[in-house]
Amino acid sequence: MKKVLLQGRGLTKVFTQGQTNNKALDEVDVDIFEKDFTIIMGSSGAGKSTLLYALSQMDAVTEGTVSYRGQELTRLKAKQLAKLRAEEFGFVFQQTHLVSNLTLYENVAVAGFLGKKGSSSQIQRRAQTLLTQMGVEKAENRLPSQVSGGEAQRAAIARAMIGEPGLLFADEPTGALNRSHTGEVLDLLTALNQSGQSVLMVTHDLRAAVRGNRILYLEDGKILDELELPAYQAAQDRQREGRISGWLSKLQW
Structure with a gap:
């Protein structure tokens, strides 16, 4: 049986613009399991990123609770929550948000120092190991503006994993x-x-979705359906893409 890592219950997020209330999340119940590669999909405006930010507590919900490893995050004070996010969560976005005047290595290492997991020498070694693992060790002394978008994003993943x-x-x-x-x-x-590594990813790209073993489909701030898949194997790309595409078509994606 899979172990629940992150849990949301009754997640509701309301954005107010003037006299209008827009419910981006509508009483969502969701479990994210340990070691899964969970994908969140849905049409534009369905609430995909809002759900990710709510579950990571980067953005507070209007109603509902979020728990991580059994600890209710929605009860934590701001400093406690910031500490937990720094120690337990990693983040990768569409834009890398690398610090422009720091090298790739410095971007990764500084994040490690902020997280305070290990000694300075351990963090430095881990930064170099991660950059090598991500295939950007030859560019570690370059600034973000001096590398390709792919290299910058790989460095951003290293930063998230430090x-x-x-x-x-x-x-x-x-x-x-x-x-x-x-x-x-x-x-x-x-x-x-x-x-x-447990991964929770928002995407609209079918090529990215095939990498997941569980896909959640959002519509109008609610989880409309989910699809379970076996662990990813490159040789099954077309088969997986066909299965997901057929499932999405039934959901009128």
């Missing part, structure tokens, strides 16, 4: 990349998951 997170959140991590760089980043995320 604190050895229990859960890696990814919000459209390939949305700004070309096809080649998209494949490289997806291969890295897949390899991390297959080594035991």
Whole structure:
């Protein structure tokens, strides 16, 4: 039986604009399991990123609770929550948000120092190991502006992994990349998951969705359906894509 890592109950998020209330999440109940590669899909405006931010507590919900490893995050004070996020969560976004005047290595190492997991020498070694694992060790002394979008995103994944997170959140991590760089980043995320890393990713890209073993489909702020898949194997790409495509068509995606 799979172990629940992150749990949301009754998650509701209301945005108010003037006299209008927009319910981006509508009493969502969701479990995210340990070691899964969970995908969140849905049409534009369905609430995909809002759900990811709610579950990571980067954004507070209007109503509902979020628990991580049995600890209710919605009860924590701001400093406690910030500490937990720094120690337990990693984040990768569509834009890398790398610090422009720091090298790739410095971007990764600084994140490690902020997380305070290990001694300075341990963090430095882990930063270099991660950059090598991500295939950007030759560019570690370059600034973000001096590398390709794919290299920058791989460095951003290294930065997200420096604190050895229990859960890696990814919000459209390939949305700004070309096809080649998209494949490289997806291969890295897949390899991390297959080594035991739990991943929760928002995407609208079918090529990215095939990497998951569980897909949640959102519509109008609610989880409309979900699809379970076996662990990813590259040789089954077309078969998986066909299965997901057929499922999405039934949901009128």
